[in-house]
Amino acid sequence: MTIGTIAFAGARLERDDHLRNDPEALGHLMDWRARLLMLDGLDPVFTPEGTLLWGTLADAHPHSELVFLGLTDGRACFAEVHPSLRGSTAPANPGLWRAMSALSLEELAIWGGARSLVDWHARHRFCARCGAPTKLAKGGWQRSCEAESCGAEHFPRVDPVTIMLVEHEGRLLLGRQPRFPPRRFSALAGFIEPGETIEEAVAREVLEEAGVRVRDVRYIGSQPWPFPSSLMIGCHAVADSAELTIDTTELEEAHWFTREEVAAAMAGDESGRLLAPTPVAIAHHLLKWWLAQ
Amino acid sequence: MTIGTIAFAGARLERDDHLRNDPEALGHLMDWRARLLMLDGLDPVFTPEGTLLWGTLADAHPHSELVFLGLTDGRACFAEVHPSLRGSTAPANPGLWRAMSALSLEELAIWGGARSLVDWHARHRFCARCGAPTKLAKGGWQRSCEAESCGAEHFPRVDPVTIMLVEHEGRLLLGRQPRFPPRRFSALAGFIEPGETIEEAVAREVLEEAGVRVRDVRYIGSQPWPFPSSLMIGCHAVADSAELTIDTTELEEAHWFTREEVAAAMAGDESGRLLAPTPVAIAHHLLKWWLAQ
Numbered sequence: 001m002t003i004g005t006i007a008f009a010g011a012r013l014e015r016d017d018h019l020r021n022d023p024e025a026l027g028h029l030m031d032w033r034a035r036l037l038m039l040d041g042l043d044p045v046f047t048p049e050g051t052l053l054w055g056t057l058a059d060a061h062p063h064s065e066l067v068f069l070g071l072t073d074g075r076a077c078f079a080e081v082h083p084s085l086r087g088s089t090a091p092a093n094p095g096l097w098r099a100m101s102a103l104s105l106e107e108l109a110i111w112g113g114a115r116s117l118v119d120w121h122a123r124h125r126f127c128a129r130c131g132a133p134t135k136l137a138k139g140g141w142q143r144s145c146e147a148e149s150c151g152a153e154h155f156p157r158v159d160p161v162t163i164m165l166v167e168h169e170g171r172l173l174l175g176r177q178p179r180f181p182p183r184r185f186s187a188l189a190g191f192i193e194p195g196e197t198i199e200e201a202v203a204r205e206v207l208e209e210a211g212v213r214v215r216d217v218r219y220i221g222s223q224p225w226p227f228p229s230s231l232m233i234g235c236h237a238v239a240d241s242a243e244l245t246i247d248t249t250e251l252e253e254a255h256w257f258t259r260e261e262v263a264a265a266m267a268g269d270e271s272g273r274l275l276a277p278t279p280v281a282i283a284h285h286l287l288k289w290w291l292a293q
Numbered sequence: 294m295t296i297g298t299i300a301f302a303g304a305r306l307e308r309d310d311h312l313r314n315d316p317e318a319l320g321h322l323m324d325w326r327a328r329l330l331m332l333d334g335l336d337p338v339f340t341p342e343g344t345l346l347w348g349t350l351a352d353a354h355p356h357s358e359l360v361f362l363g364l365t366d367g368r369a370c371f372a373e374v375h376p377s378l379r380g381s382t383a384p385a386n387p388g389l390w391r392a393m394s395a396l397s398l399e400e401l402a403i404w405g406g407a408r409s410l411v412d413w414h415a416r417h418r419f420c421a422r423c424g425a426p427t428k429l430a431k432g433g434w435q436r437s438c439e440a441e442s443c444g445a446e447h448f449p450r451v452d453p454v455t456i457m458l459v460e461h462e463g464r465l466l467l468g469r470q471p472r473f474p475p476r477r478f479s480a481l482a483g484f485i486e487p488g489e490t491i492e493e494a495v496a497r498e499v500l501e502e503a504g505v506r507v508r509d510v511r512y513i514g515s516q517p518w519p520f521p522s523s524l525m526i527g528c529h530a531v532a533d534s535a536e537l538t539i540d541t542t543e544l545e546e547a548h549w550f551t552r553e554e555v556a557a558a559m560a561g562d563e564s565g566r567l568l569a570p571t572p573v574a575i576a577h578h579l580l581k582w583w584l585a586q
Contacts, residue, residue, distance in 0.1 A: 009490045113488020124421040131419035160453045195406020197302045198515040219512035222491040
């Protein structure tokens with residue numbers, strides 16, 4: 001059993017990598033038929049019907065860089081790296097989560113992928129190797145150092161993150177960060193580091209954050225997460241002991257929850273000690289998967 | 294069934310992230326007991342017995358940056374970012390593959406993780422956001438922009454890559470790149486992009502490289518790959534058709550191989566049209582997994 005349809009996945013875009021490598025062919029597609037995803041900073045802009053607003057390339061700022069997202073129905077789709085975004089760190093928009101929930105999954109996926117790419121361009125103006133300015137290349141799937149002596153090529157980041165359900169005798173370990181709303185708990189998570197497998201990263205993170213040793217790590221499903229550009233890798237693991245030693249620099253609290261508690265929270269019951277994670281997050285789907293086992 | 298022990302995984306190092314965040318405690322560990330992994334550029338240096346050579350911090354160049362790898366038996370282990378490496382692009386060493394095969398898996402893992410980190414520091418001297426110089430922070434698990442007006446934090450990259458066995462009616466699709474030795478074929482592979490799940494990336498890559506549509510993508514196992522810093526995510530997928538349209542910019546050839554051909558090649562038979570991938574690569578373990586099904 002897999003986790004099924006999930007937010008930010010399922011974009012119906014042909015990511016045509018031949019076009020990225022063929023500036024002439026890509027140039028031919030940049031005509032009046034091409035579509036421009038309208039953004040407010042990095043946030044989506046909505047039509048009166050609540051769908052994503054698309055414009056044409058004529059709507060782009062003359063000094064914007066254009067990122068080729070892919071083809072839909074033979075039309076090229078772009079997003080713009082507006083000059084005002086360059087070097088910015090994209091302040092969080094508190095209304096974004098509500099706005100996102102208005103989008104269909106398919107539109108959420110297109111916007112999410114565009115957000116990751118545009119944000120990467122905004123924050124990668126210079127060559128990490130030599131410090132010279134970089135310029136957009138390959139339709140936005142690369143930046144190239146402008147210094148002839150260097151010429152380094154840089155690629156958009158995707159940061160793999162493990163997120164795991166830890167189980168012990170039928171109960172699940174969930175934790176909360178101080179920034180969460182009261183009683184909201186979620187699966188433990190952490191970035192995979194150089195030199196680790198997915199399974200090793202799961203074991204290390206759970207030991208670091210909760211002091212629990214795990215075994216039998218199983219992959220369940222994955223999700224692209226565009227804040228800014230993570231790949232969430234959902235797993236299940238088994239703990240031999242329920243004893244917790246919480247790292248309070250990472251987690252405010254962590255507890256073992258029964259199947260009944262998880263089922264009630266996932267059914268929308270807000271009377272218990274657990275509020276379920278938002279359906280946009282893979283944690284929600286991992287819990288659904290677990291309840292269905 | 295999982296893929297079992299694999300090269301570059303299984304480093305017995307406690308990656309103590311509290312120490313990374315505690316410069317004073319880390320400083321206390323940087324005494325005469327601390328171990329320095331000796332490197333020749335990015336390559337391992339061997340003892341007469343063929344194991345990794347460790348020195349002390351006194352062996353480091355006075356202008357080297359030091360990366361904290363973790364603890365073994367309570368002793369802190371470091372690797373140095375030698376001044377000669379700064380800005381370098383680590384030319385391939387043709388003897389490296391033979392040298393690596395002399396190391397135990399555990400030592401290979403320690404060196405592989407160190408290689409990824411040291412290489413990242415060597416090639417990330419400047420702030421991608423503003424172009425100012427950066428300095429090592431958090432024991433080498435971060436670089437910080439030195440410009441007060443910016444102060445951006447940068448983290449080592451891990452680039453997730455899908456590598457997949459595509460099966461159709463009992464035969465496996467394997468391809469070869471022009472740089473491979475004659476008759477060597479391996480699993481198709483490609484970088485996961487922003488806005489994709491693992492499963493979507495598998496389907497896109499197989500379609501792009503071989504013109505084949507796949508379904509039922511299953512995760513099998515993962516491997517850290519330190520050239521320079523990939524996370525190989527091994528999968529299996531099913532194709533409904535055997536018809537191939539090869540992208541010759543990516544692959545020189547691709548063919549469907551029978552179970553008998555794969556079994557013979559994996560047993561070391563060099564008389565057929567297939568030579569098995571090296572045991573260091575996850576592709577080898579994926580094929581072993583497949584034969585055991």
